[in-house]
Amino acid sequence: MDNFLWLNQIQPRDRLQVGEKAFHLSHLAQRGYPVIPGFAIEASVLRDFLEKIDWFDPLFADLPNSSLHLDVDNPRQLQLVARAIRQEITTATLPTEWKTALASFSAGIEASALILRPSLALPSETGVTSDLKISGLLEAHVCDRNEEALAAAIKRVWAELFRARSLLYWRRNGIQIQHINLAILVQPLYNSLAAGLVQASPNLWEIQATCGLGMALIKGEVLPDYYQVQPESGTVLMQQLGVKTLAYNLKELPSWQGIESKNGLSSPLQTYSLGEEQQQLYALEEKYLKQLIRLAQQLTDEIGPAFTVEWTLTAKGSESSAAELYITQVRSAQEMGSMESTSLAFDSGEQGRQADNETSRQAVEESILTQHSFLTTHSSPNAQSISSSQEPSVAHPLRGIGAAGGRAIAPAQAIASFSHNPEITSTGRVLVVKTFHPDWLPLLKHAAGVVAEQGGMTCHAAIIARELGIPAVVGVRDATQSIQSDEFVLVDGDRGEIYLLGKERTAFPSIIREKGEWSMEPSVSGTGHTEVGKPFIYNPQHPISRVLHNTPELPDAQLPIANTQGLMPNIQLPITATTSPIVATQLLVNLSQPSTIERAASLPVDGVGLLRSELMMLEVLQGQHPGRWLTSGRKQELVELMAQTICQFAAAFAPRPVFYRSLDWRSHEFQSLAPSFPSEVNPMLGMRGTFSYLQDPSLFDVELSALVKVYQSGYTNVNLLLPFVRTVEEFSFCRSRVEQAGLLHQSHFQLWIMAEVPSILFLLPDYIKAGCMGISIGTNDLTQLLLGVDRDRAEMAIGFDERHPAVMEAIAQLIRTAKQEGIPCSICGQAPAKYPELIDRLVEWGISSISVSLDAVERTYTCIARAEQRLLLEAARSQKSKVKSQKKGRRD
Ligand SMILES: Nc1ncnc2c1ncn2[C@@H]1O[C@H](COP(=O)(O)OP(=O)(O)OP(=O)(O)O)[C@@H](O)[C@H]1O
Numbered sequence: 040m041d042n043f044l045w046l047n048q049i050q051p052r053d054r055l056q057v058g059e060k061a062f063h064l065s066h067l068a069q070r071g072y073p074v075i076p077g078f079a080i081e082a083s084v085l086r087d088f089l090e091k092i093d094w095f096d097p098l099f100a101d102l103p104n105s106s107l108h109l110d111v112d113n114p115r116q117l118q119l120v121a122r123a124i125r126q127e128i129t130t131a132t133l134p135t136e137w138k139t140a141l142a143s144f145s146a147g148i149e150a151s152a153l154i155l156r157p158s159l160a161l162p163s164e165t166g167v168t169s170d171l172k173i174s175g176l177l178e179a180h181v182c183d184r185n186e187e188a189l190a191a192a193i194k195r196v197w198a199e200l201f202r203a204r205s206l207l208y209w210r211r212n213g214i215q216i217q218h219i220n221l222a223i224l225v226q227p228l229y230n231s232l233a234a235g236l237v238q239a240s241p242n243l244w245e246i247q248a249t250c251g252l253g254m255a256l257i258k259g260e261v262l263p264d265y266y267q268v269q270p271e272s273g274t275v276l277m278q279q280l281g282v283k284t285l286a287y288n289l290k291e292l293p294s295w296q297g298i299e300s301k302n303g304l305s306s307p308l309q310t311y312s313l314g315e316e317q318q319q320l321y322a323l324e325e326k327y328l329k330q331l332i333r334l335a336q337q338l339t340d341e342i343g344p345a346f347t348v349e350w351t352l353t354a355k356g357s358e359s360s361a362a363e364l365y366i367t368q369v370r371s372a373q374e375m376g377s378m379e380s381t382s383l384a385f386d387s388g389e390q391g392r393q394a395d396n397e398t399s400r401q402a403v404e405e406s407i408l409t410q411h412s413f414l415t416t417h418s419s420p421n422a423q424s425i426s427s428s429q430e431p432s433v434a435h436p437l438r439g440i441g442a443a444g445g446r447a448i449a450p451a452q453a454i455a456s457f458s459h460n461p462e463i464t465s466t467g468r469v470l471v472v473k474t475f476h477p478d479w480l481p482l483l484k485h486a487a488g489v490v491a492e493q494g495g496m497t498c499h500a501a502i503i504a505r506e507l508g509i510p511a512v513v514g515v516r517d518a519t520q521s522i523q524s525d526e527f528v529l530v531d532g533d534r535g536e537i538y539l540l541g542k543e544r545t546a547f548p549s550i551i552r553e554k555g556e557w558s559m560e561p562s563v564s565g566t567g568h569t570e571v572g573k574p575f576i577y578n579p580q581h582p583i584s585r586v587l588h589n590t591p592e593l594p595d596a597q598l599p600i601a602n603t604q605g606l607m608p609n610i611q612l613p614i615t616a617t618t619s620p621i622v623a624t625q626l627l628v629n630l631s632q633p634s635t636i637e638r639a640a641s642l643p644v645d646g647v648g649l650l651r652s653e654l655m656m657l658e659v660l661q662g663q664h665p666g667r668w669l670t671s672g673r674k675q676e677l678v679e680l681m682a683q684t685i686c687q688f689a690a691a692f693a694p695r696p697v698f699y700r701s702l703d704w705r706s707h708e709f710q711s712l713a714p715s716f717p718s719e720v721n722p723m724l725g726m727r728g729t730f731s732y733l734q735d736p737s738l739f740d741v742e743l744s745a746l747v748k749v750y751q752s753g754y755t756n757v758n759l760l761l762p763f764v765r766t767v768e769e770f771s772f773c774r775s776r777v778e779q780a781g782l783l784h785q786s787h788f789q790l791w792i793m794a795e796v797p798s799i800l801f802l803l804p805d806y807i808k809a810g811c812m813g814i815s816i817g818t819n820d821l822t823q824l825l826l827g828v829d830r831d832r833a834e835m836a837i838g839f840d841e842r843h844p845a846v847m848e849a850i851a852q853l854i855r856t857a858k859q860e861g862i863p864c865s866i867c868g869q870a871p872a873k874y875p876e877l878i879d880r881l882v883e884w885g886i887s888s889i890s891v892s893l894d895a896v897e898r899t900y901t902c903i904a905r906a907e908q909r910l911l912l913e914a915a916r917s918q919k920s921k922v923k924s925q926k927k928g929r930r931d
């Protein structure tokens with residue numbers, strides 16, 4: 040076919056048909072630079088294909104020629120349309136003559152796997168220049184080199200154009216879909232020893248490198264090794280080892296992590312964990328680093344001093360000596376949005392038009408940045424201006440696990456060692472700690488953010504930060520040494536990054552928080568971009584602007600979510616009764632702090648699915664171990680205080696249910712209470728949950744007395760959830776005490792258990808026989824125990840994945856059994872908030888309710904609504920096609 044072109048055949052006139060990526064690479068290849076050979080499927084092929092589709096939905100039949108009339112402020116409609124179009128594209132068949140041509144072209148590639156990369160061109164009708172930053176918007180797909188897999192992957196790349204986020208992007212930027220040229224660059228994919236990028240600016244080059252293929256870097260799953268290089272001499276000025284815990288490579292070993300593609304074809308890619316030893320090594324051996332620097336020097340001569348180049352060090356054989364360095368992508372300074380942009384030498388034909396359109400280009404760039412960015416870290420538009428700025432610390436943040444979303448700039452308060460009442464200079468600081476002690480809860484309430492060296496997504500600091508709505512980054516190596524008190528830091532809880540901004544508070548605005556709402560304070564001097572009460576205005580020249588306004592890439596599932604902290608000029612979708620459909624799956628919220636009740640109760644949630652008593656109690660206990668309250672004759676006082684606190688939740692949510700979970704002390708987390716809990720070698724498996732009640736039921740009895748008081752006060756919406764139940768006998772023991780307390784006689788009272796110890800997978804019917812009225816799946820502990828991974832160890836975070844097939848199967852089985860047995864099944868672990876895409880499956884399997892942290896309520900609501908609508912749509916579609924085939928049968 041004449042609309043497939045090998046890279047070495049591409050001419051300047053083909054640029055609009057083959058897209059920018061293929062065009063620039065072809066230019067370099069033809070100039071003798073190392074580029075992996077490949078061929079481009081021109082944009083006209085997609086146009087033909089769209090015209091050939093026999094659209095099930097007549098609305099889309101004119102897609103190749105007309106504009107879609109989308110209401111982008113209606114995210115549900117957007118998602119449904121996007122899904123419907125993609126489905127039709129991926130299920131349509133490619134004409135036979137195309138398949139034949141593809142087979143002959145791919146036969147010219149010697150590799151078992153192929154990578155299909157979107158290559159876009161935006162012709163002049165779009166009103167923007169071809170260097171509009173679309174990096175990261177459309178994803179590449181990888182497939183085996185066989186006819187069927189290739190055809191499927193081509194359709195998946197085309198379908199990328201119609202993802203909701205993509206449709207939104209074009210629409211928001213006034214670009215009509217029919218004007219977009221989407222070509223595909225097909226290249227062989229070989230295993231890689233390392234991959235990364237070089238960001239070149241006139242004064243400095245920055246190199247990032249990771250192990251294996253480049254996907255780990257693109258997806259932000261590793262912190263790459265980092266080098267700064269002096270351009271003229273090629274001297275390495277500094278280098279820093281990254282945190283590379285995983286890598287991507289071609290599948291050789293069977294692995295559950297082999298990524299399944301959505302149409303059931305398996306992907307040839309897999310991720311694997313890097314061992315401790317390997318993590319201590321730089322991904323790039325010195326000889327290859329030198330080679331890369333030489334390559335960058337040649338490129339400077341060829342295309343000017345400012346560019347970004349992605350590279351890969353392929354290893355076709357097993358010997359590292361056989362490795363070859365290739366360029367996989369090159370972007371000009373303009374594409375990076377550089378302030379000192381320099382035209383690429385090969386931009387000849389288009390330069391005039393680009394200059395004409397400079398103003399609109401900048402406008403579009405700004406609107407992208409201030410609305411919604413799809414840029415991944417590596418391709419940040421101002422990477423260049425950061426690297427050449429005077430603020431190296433801004434360019435090179437500390438990194439950890441983003442445990443609570445949002446961003447804040449504030450002075451740090453480093454607390455290196457434990458004390459009950461650390462001296463805090465003022466409120467509104469970012470607390471920087473080794474590990475967060477529950478004693479410090481009052482500090483957290485007045486903090487702007489938290490950074491911890493230890494802990495994972497489910498540690499106390501993370502849970503409370505999510506509830507309070509402040510950003511948190513945990514697992515940050517040496518944070519207390521790297522960050523000094525009084526130094527200004529920007530904590531980015533979405534990306535898991537901390538930027539050190541120095542001690543002078545001059546050229547950036549402060550973010551202040553009042554009543555849970557964030558707003559900008561005017562900058563003291565410098566840029567003067569803000570006024571009180573006005574949103575911060577993006578200034579592309581300031582690195583901080585980039586960080587503040589670059590939201591991380593959102594998966595489709597997260598697209599229509601309002602930013603609860605009001606920091607980002609993002610798409611706002613308030614979930615109010617007037618704009619939202621009623622969903623059948625209940626949406627509940629996880630709480631622990633009375634200070635958040637008002638905010639939570641005003642949301643359209645169906646109740647509190649998990650009231651974490653340990654964290655709720657912290658303030659009540661005033662630093663004293665609960666046992667001490669009992670031994671010092673203050674039991675009644677404790678009962679009163681607890682009842683009062685629970686009543687606050689009950690009153691705010693009534694008549695909506697509140698599931699109070701009785702105490703689940705994990706001794707290591709509460710060492711600061713006096714006297715401290717006996718320390719345990721293995722506290723996650725220690726004296727916690729209902730087992731501890733059997734040993735000494737006195738505290739459980741206090742809780743029951745408090746619940747009785749709540750009922751006596753007239754609040755009948757409170758139920759009891761038992762934590763970490765290991766055996767049916769433990770449950771029966773607790774149930775009989777609940778009965779003795781008189782709670783089971785209350786008509787509305789429900790006694791549930793957490794489903795988090797894996798034995799429940801085998802014993803649920805027995806628990807139900809013993810009187811359990813419902814379950815709530817605790818995915819944090821269930822995952823920890825099923826996979827044998829400590830959930831609080833930041834270094835093990837990579838192994839803690841709730842999407843593991845074993846965990847998914849366990850959840851499915853629990854929902855199934857609960858349904859069969861006729862009891863409700865909820866889920867209150869972090870999984871649905873962390874991976875919103877799981878909600879589709881939970882709803883499909885028939886979960887009764889989903890309980891999430893406060894920060895995830897809005898997006899969870901949207902995901903539930905979407906999942907339910909999808910089920911309805913699928914049911915309607917299958918009904919329609921049944922009727923269609925029945926009619927056809929009758930006609931035949
Ligand atoms: N033939 C190849 N062999 C090995 N790695 C490749 C090859 N082609 C691309 N890659 C790497 O795969 C990743 C994904 O490529 P993709 O084209 O989607 O991203 P990209 O180059 O950042 O483009 P964009 O800016 O359009 O998002 C990148 O890290 C890229 O360097």
Ligand SMILES: CC(=O)C(=O)O
Binds near residue numbers: 816869
């Ligand atoms: C919520 C909880 O306790 C868990 O997921 O384990």
